[in-house]
Amino acid sequence: MTVPLVDVGPLADSGTSGRDAAVALAAALSDVGFASVVGHDVPDGDLGAMRSLLPRLFAADDEAKRRQAITRDDYRGYIPLRFFTPNRDDQVPDNFEGYKLHWECPPDHPARRECRLYGSNNWADHLPEMADVVGSWWAAFDGLAERLLATLAASLGVDGGEVAAAMEAPLTNVTLLHYPARSTGDPSPGFHPHKDVSVLTILDPDPVGGLEVRSRDGRWVEAACP
Secondary structure: OOOOEEEOHHHHOOOHHHHHHHHHHHHHHHHOOOOEEEOOOOOHHHHHHHHHHHHHHHOOOHHHHHHOEOOOOOOOEEEOOOOOOOOOOOOOOOOOEEEEEEOEOOOOOHHHHOOOOOEOOOOOOOOOOHHHHHHHHHHHHHHHHHHHHHHHHHHOOOOHHHHHHHOOOOOOEEEEEEOOOOOOOOOOOOOOOOOOOOOOOOOOOOOOOOOEEEOOOOOEEEOOOO
């Protein structure tokens, strides 16, 4: 198995190229469950700004990280290194630290009364530009997600408008990740094998690589992303 590479640029085209791209995307996600995409129209400026921001985010001192750590109340903010352990016996913790963000829910939105996960983000106070940088990057990926979901809805014979309406107040979330270097003998995984439970997951891949996808027959295959 190889991870399919799909050019999603033509999806907006109502002609043959658009239909071919839609078929390729639906086939990749049905047969493999994962695809590497090009033609996504996420601006290079947004991608570069995030690449510049993240090292500075995780270079904060311990006091800043404690001050901005996630809590049970809203699950937003800094995730300490080796905070998570797989829900199985005799497992070592994951070797990553992260920063958790959710959809920025307006203060007067009724969803806030329904679930504590709806609320305001805990932006890192040592990076005053963080909200603007992440916000621009996130908006670009939201636009990509909308195009992908509309295409997938059409491939399933589902009304795209109904899908969009269901996302009016989404629990969209972003986890910014840092995987520190570790020794050869360290048994801890970067991130343990898992299944995402969201409608759609979009990953902004790191040039270092390391992401793997498990095939239906249980083999792990590197997800090479351009």
